[in-house]
Amino acid sequence: MFGISLGDDGAELRPLEPWNAEEYLAHIDRCREYVGTHISLADRATDLSSATAFLQMYADKAATDSGRIYGIWVDGTLIGGVLFRIFDAQSGSCEVGCWLEEAFAGRGLVTRAIGVLIDWAVEVRGIHRVEWRAASGNTASLKAARRLGMVRDGVLRKSHPHRGERVDIEVWSVLAPEWRARRG
Template sequence: MYAISLGEDGAELRPLEPWHAEEFLAHLDRGREFIGRFIAFGAGSTDVPSARAQLQRYADMRAAGTGSLHGLWLDGKLVGGVLFLNFDADQGNCEVGCWLEPAASGRGLVTRAMRILIDHAVEERGIHRVEWVAAAGNVPSLNVARRLGMSRDGVLRQKHPHHGVRHDLEVWSVLAPEWRAARADADGEDR
């Protein structure tokens, strides 16, 4: 399988597979409260069998071409991940997302990994629109969307019930031509 370096800090992007269930569960347990502030990702993974089942769902989605899950490792330790929640190559649309445990936040890991995922979606799979949806209060997540050059499409008012509160969801997106132009500008700056 692949392991893509995310820089000189020892960070890597790798697939998260069902056989990672114990490591995935330990990671979720370390960050469960932090991760669960705005999303329910991993809430149903409370033991090894349920963690394996969640990873298997994403492995099945990857096989069907409708989604996928990728882990972020820092110095050999799983600390978070990025994913395609919805992937519709026929329509040219996908939704991406992320999660991290507290020790990994603030390092730019999600932004670096997401650039790889979006490059793959746009250049290899022909995706035209990449969407990012986050709770309005999830400032770190919204900042990633900004750093990726996404545009804020709008707000879905009180759309997301989580922990007894209805949260506004912000919808951000980048279109393939915008992504390509931004990547070309960044490549030109690197020269």
């Protein structure tokens, strides 16, 4: 199994696969309320079958090169994750996303993990545009996009239904030349 260290705080990024479904479900159960405030990820895994199906969907996306999902583990415990929700190498664009247990927020884990994904997308796969979408009320997510050097492209007003309400979605992006200049 491979893992990428996210620093010297015991954090590691590695693939999140269907065989991790039980661990993933336990993690989601711990953070369901917090994560579910802004994203529907928490609503997608309510039992072992749905958790397995969700992770299998991303295994299938990885097999077709259209998406991927990775977990963030700290000292051997799954505490969050990052993903390529959409990955389109042919058009040179992708969309990244994240989630994290509240107890681990503010440590830079998401910023470091998404940085690994963007590095790989840009430098290995030749992606030109990396996009991040987040509800306007999700200030932690928007701050992470800023820390990554992303630019706010605009707001899709009331474009996303979430738990019975329509919410504004902000679109942020970084282009490959901007990412390279920032990293260089």
